Amino acid sequence: MNVGDCQVFVSDQEKSGGIPGINGIRLSGILLSLLFVFSFSGTGADLANAAAEKTDETVGAAEQAKDENLKKTQQLNDFKMRGHESSFPEQAKSLAKDYRETAKRIMEQGCDPKPVLDAAAYFEKQSEAF
Amino acid sequence: MKRKLLAAITMLFTIIAVAPAHADNAVKLRTLVIATGEMTEDLGLAYIKPVLDEMGIPYVVLNAGRQDLTPAFLAASSQGMACKAEEAGCVGNYNGVILTDADLVPGFTPAEWDLLHNYEKNFRVREAVLSGWPATYADPKPPHGIYLDYGLAYSSSGYNYDARWTIPGRYSKEVFEYVNRNNPLSITSLAFASRPRNDEKHLKDGSIPYVEPLLRTGQDEALLSIVRYMKPGQSAPVREVLISTITNASFLMHSKVLAYEFVNWATQGVFIGARFIHLAAHVDDLFRTNSQWSPALDKENGDTYRLTGADITNAVGKQAALRAAHPTAGNFKLDFAFNGAGAVVNPRAMPLAANWKDGLVAAVTTNKRHFRFINHTFTHADMDKSPVPADAPCDYHTFTNAEAIRAEITANQNVWALLDLPERNENNRVLITGAHSGLKDQKCTDNPALHPDMFNLQADDIAFDAGGANPLLLQAAAAAGVAYLAADTSQKAQNVEQYITQYEDGSKTDRLILPRWPTNIFYNVANPSQLEDEYNYLYYHKFISAGDDPCKAPAMACSPRNYREILAIEADIAVRHMLSFSRWPHFFHQSNLAQYDKNGSTLQFDWLDAVFTEYERLFSLPVKNLPYYKIGDYTAESLNARSAKIDAVWNRITNRATLSANKAVPHLRVTGLSGGEVYGGQFIGNISVNTKATSYKVDRGMTR
Numbered sequence: 001m002n003v004g005d006c007q008v009f010v011s012d013q014e015k016s017g018g019i020p021g022i023n024g025i026r027l028s029g030i031l032l033s034l035l036f037v038f039s040f041s042g043t044g045a046d047l048a049n050a051a052a053e054k055t056d057e058t059v060g061a062a063e064q065a066k067d068e069n070l071k072k073t074q075q076l077n078d079f080k081m082r083g084h085e086s087s088f089p090e091q092a093k094s095l096a097k098d099y100r101e102t103a104k105r106i107m108e109q110g111c112d113p114k115p116v117l118d119a120a121a122y123f124e125k126q127s128e129a130f
Numbered sequence: 131m132k133r134k135l136l137a138a139i140t141m142l143f144t145i146i147a148v149a150p151a152h153a154d155n156a157v158k159l160r161t162l163v164i165a166t167g168e169m170t171e172d173l174g175l176a177y178i179k180p181v182l183d184e185m186g187i188p189y190v191v192l193n194a195g196r197q198d199l200t201p202a203f204l205a206a207s208s209q210g211m212a213c214k215a216e217e218a219g220c221v222g223n224y225n226g227v228i229l230t231d232a233d234l235v236p237g238f239t240p241a242e243w244d245l246l247h248n249y250e251k252n253f254r255v256r257e258a259v260l261s262g263w264p265a266t267y268a269d270p271k272p273p274h275g276i277y278l279d280y281g282l283a284y285s286s287s288g289y290n291y292d293a294r295w296t297i298p299g300r301y302s303k304e305v306f307e308y309v310n311r312n313n314p315l316s317i318t319s320l321a322f323a324s325r326p327r328n329d330e331k332h333l334k335d336g337s338i339p340y341v342e343p344l345l346r347t348g349q350d351e352a353l354l355s356i357v358r359y360m361k362p363g364q365s366a367p368v369r370e371v372l373i374s375t376i377t378n379a380s381f382l383m384h385s386k387v388l389a390y391e392f393v394n395w396a397t398q399g400v401f402i403g404a405r406f407i408h409l410a411a412h413v414d415d416l417f418r419t420n421s422q423w424s425p426a427l428d429k430e431n432g433d434t435y436r437l438t439g440a441d442i443t444n445a446v447g448k449q450a451a452l453r454a455a456h457p458t459a460g461n462f463k464l465d466f467a468f469n470g471a472g473a474v475v476n477p478r479a480m481p482l483a484a485n486w487k488d489g490l491v492a493a494v495t496t497n498k499r500h501f502r503f504i505n506h507t508f509t510h511a512d513m514d515k516s517p518v519p520a521d522a523p524c525d526y527h528t529f530t531n532a533e534a535i536r537a538e539i540t541a542n543q544n545v546w547a548l549l550d551l552p553e554r555n556e557n558n559r560v561l562i563t564g565a566h567s568g569l570k571d572q573k574c575t576d577n578p579a580l581h582p583d584m585f586n587l588q589a590d591d592i593a594f595d596a597g598g599a600n601p602l603l604l605q606a607a608a609a610a611g612v613a614y615l616a617a618d619t620s621q622k623a624q625n626v627e628q629y630i631t632q633y634e635d636g637s638k639t640d641r642l643i644l645p646r647w648p649t650n651i652f653y654n655v656a657n658p659s660q661l662e663d664e665y666n667y668l669y670y671h672k673f674i675s676a677g678d679d680p681c682k683a684p685a686m687a688c689s690p691r692n693y694r695e696i697l698a699i700e701a702d703i704a705v706r707h708m709l710s711f712s713r714w715p716h717f718f719h720q721s722n723l724a725q726y727d728k729n730g731s732t733l734q735f736d737w738l739d740a741v742f743t744e745y746e747r748l749f750s751l752p753v754k755n756l757p758y759y760k761i762g763d764y765t766a767e768s769l770n771a772r773s774a775k776i777d778a779v780w781n782r783i784t785n786r787a788t789l790s791a792n793k794a795v796p797h798l799r800v801t802g803l804s805g806g807e808v809y810g811g812q813f814i815g816n817i818s819v820n821t822k823a824t825s826y827k828v829d830r831g832m833t834r
Contacts, residue, residue, distance in 0.1 A: 067314075073699055074316055074383045074702055075318050077383070077699060077703055077706070078318050081381035081706070084381070085379075087169065087176060088381075091173040091176060092173070094166070094173075095377075098166055098231065099263070101236040102233055105233070105265075105267060109266070115287050119320055122289075122320055
């Protein structure tokens with residue numbers, strides 16, 4: 001029995017979307033270096049542009065901070081709302097149990113069940129937290 | 131030449147062999163939900179069931195852990211016998227399938243998967259998967275064909291993804307039309323991120339899964355995808371699945387954003403029921419004063435606030451600015467729940483006379499077209515039960531007969547006429563009692579200052595469902611022609627739209643409870659510093675003072691919060707309410723509309739602006755802002771529709787749906803019928819159904 005060559009895992013190379021022979025990190029490094037060289041070899045006009053970019057960066061950082069705050073708020077309310085769900089501990093426990101069954105099925109198929117076992121552990125922990 | 135002929139014949143046979151067999155091609159408008167357990171066990175079922183209920187969609191749940199899927203469950207002849215799609219008169223029992231889990235392990239067998247997939251193929255029914263592992267499984271029995279494959283290869287797991295929308299153009303009119311695709315969607319629960327394989331590996335039926343991600347991680351991994359099962363030589367998929375590998379639950383914001391599409395996709399946008407997004411803000415106690423919180427004392431200090439004419443004029447401007455700033459707000463209007471005693475010259479003098487010299491009364495009547503109004507009783511009197519014995523100490527005055535309560539109701543209706551406020555007749559049917567009193571028994575403990583020994587004054591309350599409502603109020607309301615009574619969702623058993631059937635009120639009809647959401651913009655605050663102080667007192671300092679850990683309290687204020695943080699939290703909660711599709715309004719108080727700075731800022735409009743900003747970050751769907759009496763009418767219609775047994779069959783050959791019911795349903799919302807209101811790119815009909823079957827043209831609104 002062969003389940004599509006157990007294709008459920010993707011290699012790191014595919015993950016980074018990199019060019020064969022140059023992994024994602026190296027490619028990013030090269031691009032950053034090029035950016036660094038170009039940004040410091042300009043004229044006055046470029047410096048003005050750089051200042052504008054600096055402003056953009058500040059705006060970008062502010063936007064990022066805003067997004068982070070929104071996410072924190074969302075997580076806070078997710079947590080708060082979960083506290084009101086009296087069935088959640090049982091549901092999480094049941095989910096953990098089902099993921100353990102899924103792990104068995106994955107192993108039967110000749111594949112690595114680790115991500116699903118991790119998920120089972122995650123939900124077991126969640127069920128005990130309440 | 132011979133070779134070409136042979137190829138043509140082969141192709142013809144291939145088409146005949148793989149084309150789905152469907153004589154009538156008819157399915158009932160009903161959804162099949164396959165779950166892994168009961169509501170208390172299955173997070174996914176607990177998530178999707180309230181969505182289906184709120185939208186009014188008929189559905190059947192199959193608990194895969196305890197029940198087997200059988201052919202008879204899926205399709206039946208007119209005699210009620212199991213049948214095959216190719217047989218004349220065979221009707222599919224469902225026009226959409228929702229799985230709460232992707233692999234349904236251990237409950238679902240390979241044979242059940244085959245049965246389900248064949249049903250989906252033969253009746254052209256779609257499937258939506260709420261969550262789970264993107265499985266690829268082969269049958270352990272020979273010849274070991276693959277019976278389940280979502281075409282995804284696992285890549286990573288996490289519970290903190292900033293997902294981005296990547297909806298292909300071909301689906302732009304069909305799925306997630308209503309989300310704001312410019313902003314990322316924060317995924318805050320465990321998710322399996324995967325990559326589409328899009329290889330040539332096929333399932334045992336010869337179909338190949340072709341995956342198109344709709345939502346991806348920053349690393350381009352798929353979190354939510356459409357899987358089209360293609361067969362060589364065919365341009366149309368044999369099956370279509372929407373799969374989420376994100377954990378979804380009713381308490382998660384991302385799940386609220388995604389919920390509608392699981393249903394809409396599975397049903398191909400044709401279903402009994404509908405969803406709308408609502409927001410209404412009720413400003414209670416107009417014409418009254420509200421006590422004020424003192425940050426210096428951490429309690430009310432005896433000061434009061436009553437709106438001024440300038441506050442009303444300011445509110446008109448702020449409301450216009452809100453509409454201009456938020457495209458989804460449409461013609462949003464505040465609703466004022468008013469107490470007429472504060473708008474007359476002398477509340478005890480009959481006949482009543484409007485106090486036109488009062489700047490507030492003058493400003494309200496001058497600007498009455500900008501707002502809506504609701505009866506809130508004449509003096510905001512307490513409607514709770516009287517103490518037993520009658521002379522027992524009580525924090526509030528109580529009525530001992532229904533006639534006196536009725537006078538409170540009708541006097542306010544009279545002030546409505548005196549002020550010539552709009553839509554009086556419609557609103558005579560609606561009542562908000564002072565502090566929602568009369569629906570539970572407070573047992574005379576209401577004032578914290580009089581009960582320093584009580585940490586929680588509500589601890590001794592008798593809830594609505596435990597006999598706490600005051601029958602005198604219900605009798606008075608019935609006699610005054612009130613049909614709809616406001617309730618507070620934070621109170622036990624009041625967070626349900628329900629007819630009050632358990633109390634005798636002397637009427638042949640029952641009052642209908644319309645719940646309203648409270649917020650943490652308290653009745654006794656008019657500016658941010660008051661709000662900040664009271665909020666932190668209630669959710670943080672009070673617990674510290676009592677030696678408790680505030681982090682363990684339900685409100686979860688582990689540290690004091692500033693005004694902006696409080697607003698953000700409150701806005702997020704309000705948006706969750708909106709995305710539950712409920713019509714329930716949020717209620718506030720007149721103090722919240724006071725101008726607190728030279729820009730005319732108010733707590734009320736700060737909240738509204740924060741809510742619309744957060745909503746528009748996620749959604750682009752117009753927000754419905756209904757008058758309270760219409761919320762009552764629509765709620766009554768929904769309850770009537772939900773209590774009926776609706777039969778609906780969609781014939782895909784004629785593209786018509788035939789509907790009937792076991793009783794008269796004058797207002798049934800159906801999505802995907804030609805005509806009706808266009809909302810979110812879909813047609814939503816409001817049709818009348820009865821025991822006689824009527825046929826309607828189906829229009830999925832794919833070109834809207």
